[in-house]
Structures are given as C-alpha cells and as structure tokens.
Amino acid sequence: MFLRNAWYVAAWSDEIGAELQQVKVLGEKICMFRTQGGEVIALEDACPHRKLPLSKGRIKGDTVECGYHGLTFDCAGQCVWAPGGGRIPSAAQVRPYPVHEKYGLIWIWMGNAAIADIEEIIDIPNFDSPDWGINRGAAMELQCNYLLMCDNLLDPTHVAWVHQSSFAAPATKDTPLRVSKTDEGIIVHRWMMDHEPAPFYKKVIEFDGNCDRLQHYEVRYPAHALIRAVFTPAGTGGPDGPLDDRTFVMDSYNFMTPTTESETRYYWFQLRNLRPDDAELSEMMSEDVRVAFEEDRAVLDEVQIGMDEKVSPHIDLSIDAGPLRFRRQLQAMIAEEAMLDKKMQS
Numbered sequence: 094m095f096l097r098n099a100w101y102v103a104a105w106s107d108e109i110g111a112e113l114q115q116v117k118v119l120g121e122k123i124c125m126f127r128t129q130g131g132e133v134i135a136l137e138d139a140c141p142h143r144k145l146p147l148s149k150g151r152i153k154g155d156t157v158e159c160g161y162h163g164l165t166f167d168c169a170g171q172c173v174w175a176p177g178g179g180r181i182p183s184a185a186q187v188r189p190y191p192v193h194e195k196y197g198l199i200w201i202w203m204g205n206a207a208i209a210d211i212e213e214i215i216d217i218p219n220f221d222s223p224d225w226g227i228n229r230g231a232a233m234e235l236q237c238n239y240l241l242m243c244d245n246l247l248d249p250t251h252v253a254w255v256h257q258s259s260f261a262a263p264a265t266k267d268t269p270l271r272v273s274k275t276d277e278g279i280i281v282h283r284w285m286m287d288h289e290p291a292p293f294y295k296k297v298i299e300f301d302g303n304c305d306r307l308q309h310y311e312v313r314y315p316a317h318a319l320i321r322a323v324f325t326p327a328g329t330g331g332p333d334g335p336l337d338d339r340t341f342v343m344d345s346y347n348f349m350t351p352t353t354e355s356e357t358r359y360y361w362f363q364l365r366n367l368r369p370d371d372a373e374l375s376e377m378m379s380e381d382v383r384v385a386f387e388e389d390r391a392v393l394d395e396v397q398i399g400m401d402e403k404v405s406p407h408i409d410l411s412i413d414a415g416p417l418r419f420r421r422q423l424q425a426m427i428a429e430e431a432m433l434d435k436k437m438q439s
C-alpha cells in the first residue's frame with residue numbers, strides 16, 4: 094500500500110526525451126515521452142486492446158501508436174484512431190498522469206488527478222540561488238522497500254558504522270537524538286559539540302580545528318528527505334549558537350520512489366552554501382556521496398532480505414523512535430486515503 098495522492102519523482106528531466114520510455118512508479122507501468130514542444134507526457138503503459146505496453150509502439154507527431162494494431166492515443170490518453178473502421182469504442186483510452194518538471198526532476202501525481210496541485214511539490218528555497226552550489230548523481234536502484242531508506246534518513250546514528258570514511262565522527266555513536274513531528278513529516282536532530290570534523294566535511298569546510306555539528310534528518314510524506322548538515326567552528330554552534338561567517342551548510346535532498354513494494358529508485362542532490370561555481374568541488378562531493386550512498390544500498394538490500402527471511406523476531410531501539418513515528422503516521426494517512434476512496438466509490 095502506498096500514499097497515492099502525492100507527488101513522486103518519476104525520472105531526472107534528462108532521462109526523458111522524444112522516444113517512448115517505460116518507468117515504474119508504485120508498481121504501475123507508465124509510458125513517458127516528450128512532445129515536439131518539449132512537454133513531458135505520462136500515460137498508462139498498456140493499450141486497452143490487448144495490453145501491449147504503449148512504450149513498445151511508436152511516436153507519431155504528438156501521438157502514440159500501439160505496436161500491435163496501431164491504436165493511436167493523444168497526450169490526454171484518448172484513442173484518436175483504431176483499425177477496423179467504424180466508431181472508436183468509448184473505452185479506448187488510457188489513463189493520463191499529471192506530471193510537472195521542477196528542480197531538474199519530473200514529478201508525477203499517482204492519485205486523483207482532480208486534486209493534483211503543483212504547489213504541493215516540495216519547496217527547495219536555495220535551488221536557484223547563485224550563492225549555493227549543487228552536486229548530483231545518477232538515480233540509484235535499491236533492492237528494498239522505500240521505507241527502509243526512509244528509516245535510514247531518519248537515523249543519524251547509522252553513519253557511525255556505515256559511513257566510517259565519510260560522515261562518521263566519535264560523537265555520532267551516542268549523542269542523544271531529538272525527535273519532533275511537523276505537519277509534513279518527522280525530524281530527528283542533534284548537535285554534537287567540539288569535535289574533529291568527519292572526513293567528508295573536513296575536505297570542504299573553510300575553517301581549521303574542531304567543529305560544532307548539526308545533524309538534521311527530516312523525512313516528509315510520502316518519502317522525501319532533507320538532510321541538513323551544519324558545521325561551524327567549535328563554540329559557535331548549538332541551538333542558540335551565534336554561528337559564524339565560516340559556517341558550512343549542506344542540504345541533501347533525497348527522493349525515494351517506490352517502483353514496486355520491494356524496489357526503490359533513489360534520487361538525490363546536495364546544495365551547499367560555499368564555492369557555488371567550483372565544478373571540481375561539486376564533482377568530488379558527488380563522487381563521495383555516491384560512494385557513501387552505495388554503502389547504504391549494500392546494507393539496506395541485505396536488511397530487506399534479512400527482514401523477509403527472519404526466523405526470530407527483530408527488536409527496536411530508542412534510536413528507532415523517529416523512523417517508527419514516521420511509519421505510523423504514513424500508515425494512518427494511507428488508511429485514511431483508502432477509506433475516503435471507498436466512500437467516494439460507494
């Protein structure tokens with residue numbers, strides 16, 4: 094079960110061109126392409142005649158021709174031509190999905206199209222700011238349920254064991270976490286004071302000596318994470334800290350798209366508040382982040398197998414409070430959505 098009335102990332106913008114392509118979101122096959130004018134179109138990827146995926150057919154102008162019998166569909170999913178002469182059956186249509194391009198990503202609305210609102214796509218305040226640099230990498234395919242990655246991104250503690258060469262520092266092991274709930278999701282955060290910066294950040298920050306560090310891990314429904322890292326010279330951080338001109342902020346955005354119950358496509362990029370035009374720095378950060386996220390992938394793929402095949406019960410710890418709260422609330426939202434759908438159908 095997934096939350097359906099929500100925007101998910103279907104692809105990076107540059108992954109969808111003029112040719113027909115199948116993407117999978119929430120277990121549904123979707124045929125995507127760009128019109129001659131560059132607009133992205135998303136249609137149910139199954140001809141209503143014999144269910145051949147439309148993505149196996151051809152583009153004709155701004156229409157899609159089924160590769161089996163030539164049924165032709167416009168951008169709204171309406172059949173505009175069918176073989177055999179006579180009237181086109183009224184059921185000859187495929188479902189169109191609302192899509193919108195923003196932040197170099199193609200967002201798709203999987204629920205009731207009548208209530209799709211592009212204003213609900215996550216707000217990323219510094220995305221277009223000339224003062225902020227960006228680095229990104231290719232989408233990653235995870236062989237696990239998307240909620241395992243949501244757990245991971247509400248879990249600042251795992252860096253101490255999974256990311257020892259990048260994000261870990263002694264304080265990441267046992268500094269207590271604070272969990273809070275917002276209207277949009279869950280935040281788990283902590284300040285770690287006066288310690289040596291973790292290896293990944295040491296290469297980037299512009300001050301020497303020890304740091305105060307914030308780990309802000311936030312996941313919003315259905316599966317969008319903002320991981321904010323703040324590094325400031327020791328003595329200037331903390332919840333009421335004065336901060337400092339040299340304070341480094343990195344906002345890591347992470348979008349988990351369930352392709353099926355057991356597979357996830359993972360999109361990410363980072364924004365930083367220094368050296369925005371430093372291409373070499375961007376490249377280094379992308380590569381280091383990719384290596385770190387591969388470490389997560391290796392663990393989570395195995396966790397999925399471990400949880401699927403367990404022969405004894407698993408346990409929860411106090412560090413799981415944030416992830417468990419997120420799962421509970423998301424589950425309640427999914428149940429409420431299903432109940433409303435049922436009501437509308439009856």
Ligand SMILES: [Fe+2]
Nearest residue numbers: 245255256389
């Ligand atoms: Fe991680």
